[in-house]
Amino acid sequence: MRLISLEVTDYRNIAAASLTPGRELTVLSGNNGQGKTNLLEAIWLLTGGKSFRGGKDAELIRRGQPFAVLSAVTEQDDGRQNTVRLTVGAPGSPRPGRYAAWNGAPPKRAAALAGSFPAVAFDPGHLSLVKGAPELRRRFLDAALCQLYPGYLAVYRRYVRALQQKNALLRHTCARPELPYDQKIQQLEVWNAELSRQGEALQARRREYLKLLGPLATANYAEISHGAEQLEVLYQPRFEPGGLADALAECRAEEIRAGQSLCGPHREDLELLLDGQPARVYASQGQQRSIVLSLKMAEAAAAAQITGEHPVMLLDDVLSELDESRKAYLLTRMQGRQTFVTSCDDTDFLKTDGEVYRMEAGVLTRL
Ligand SMILES: Nc1ncnc2c1ncn2[C@@H]1O[C@H](COP(=O)(O)OP(=O)(O)O)[C@@H](O)[C@H]1O
Ligand SMILES: [Mg+2]
Structure with missing residues (x-):
């Protein structure tokens, strides 16, 4: 373009x-x-x-x-x-x-x-991608995927809606001591079924995209730094493919205690490693800039491969x-x-x- x-x-x-x-x-x-x-x-x-x-x-x-x-x-x-x-x-x-x-x-x-x-934009605010909260890295991923696949946005919205409903249930209904435990579980199951359907689809796309993006970012970083350091981009999944329903069932009791949902793709992260060490902790200003640039250029190259x-x-x-x-x-x-x-x-x-x-x-x- x-x-x-x-x-x-x-x-x-x-x-x-x-x-x-x-x-x-x-x-x-x-x-x-x-x-x-x-x-x-x-x-x-x-x-x-x-x-x-x-x-x-x-x-x-x-x-x-x-x-x-x-x-x-x-x-x-x-x-x-x-x-x-x-x-x-x-x-x-x-x-x-x-x-x-x-x-x-x-x-x-x-x-x-x-x-x-x-278009792919880099602005200095994006530097928080390296040191900021996991939410920023998820947003980077999700924003790229929404641009590439209109279907991703639809699945994402369904997931977020179900998550909000489940959180409301955990906060209000599940907190009422007089309600029988079985009844709480039954109601939670409705949302967990929807969350596992949509959540599996989200994670599958993210995994597939990172297989393309990760190596591109690593190659970009090697070029920018003239091989001085190695960047690795690793996905930190909360469940294995096909395993979200089980993972949700496992953390049900804990979620009821905590009053919020604790498991799923909305808790996932991207780990950025420089020479095997977490960039979040160790990267200098210049290295952070190089990492974000490598990711942004990889985003553009991945889009070129996917859309032509x-x-x-x-x-x-x-x-x-x-x-x-x-x-x-x-x-x-x-x-x-x-x-x-x-x-x-x-x-x-x-x-x-x-x-x-x-x-x-x-x-x-x-x-
Ligand atoms: N709606 C607006 N009308 C007039 N001036 C604006 C408006 N929005 C921003 N500005 C002005 O634009 C300038 C900032 O421009 P910007 O592009 O951020 O500068 P830089 O060259 O540093 O990137 C400021 O002086 C700001 O007051
Ligand atoms: Mg400016």
Whole structure:
């Protein structure tokens, strides 16, 4: 996938900007607070997803304006070009929220764009993937799988709904001492049956995906670090395939005591090891950055293998804390893939044959 051109109007601090990216590398340089991340975020919105920074749609519109407009031409790997016009309307305007018109068709909700412009974003917030709670690593996995398989999202939602029902049961009904134990078990069984059906399906997808993602991330890390350390990505399952129903039955008594559900794919984790040691504990800032980058590039490569379309890479503030050889690696490994990088320091890029833009107070100029 490639972005061929992008026109931005009244988006965050950008009144009007016009971007013609390079086929591989495009650099957005400038000081802090000038609008580099804003522009990257605008490109991301073409995926149909919500902003990777979170926040409300209304914040995307330049203060005091009724709506923001993004007009883009994209090109698929097979050479087919598409036009996208995405509008963000302020609350109370004739069309509030995000809408997208695809190849001139009448606008639909922007979420309908899903899959039409695949992108993988790295932002410094993702660094908590290494040291943060297991939930963040599960979210990384689940978000990638939801993008790749629409069916995964449906199963995921069914699982979460059943889990909420079961937790409510454990918290309220099961906590009542006057109710007979058999009755509690019977009610729990209803949800456990549903959880084991959906949970097995979730885990099967995760396992299959990690078989592809893990080795790709390991290879990326070996390249980024020039073989200095080895990264391993291991799945930490809570049950063996086919074993969720038994595992749920086993922890039933404990769950009733604890008043919450303790077993299932919502308790699983990814273990990241550097030279066999948990990266969570030992990885330096630069190593954490290298790990997350390796995972993100692996995510893109896995998507390319599964869908046949290579996502656009959006790398925000990726270069700080990387040493010269790791930077050099990053800036030379686009290999036909389109990559956008923001940086405070454009000296890194003057040697490259990428397109270099400068962002200053929302005004974009080509260097
Ligand atoms: N809706 C908005 N209207 C006007 N300015 C905005 C809006 N949202 C964010 N900004 C401004 O954008 C700037 C931050 O831009 P950002 O892209 O994060 O900078 P950086 O170049 O450091 O990545 C801030 O000055 C902020 O006030
Ligand atoms: Mg920024």
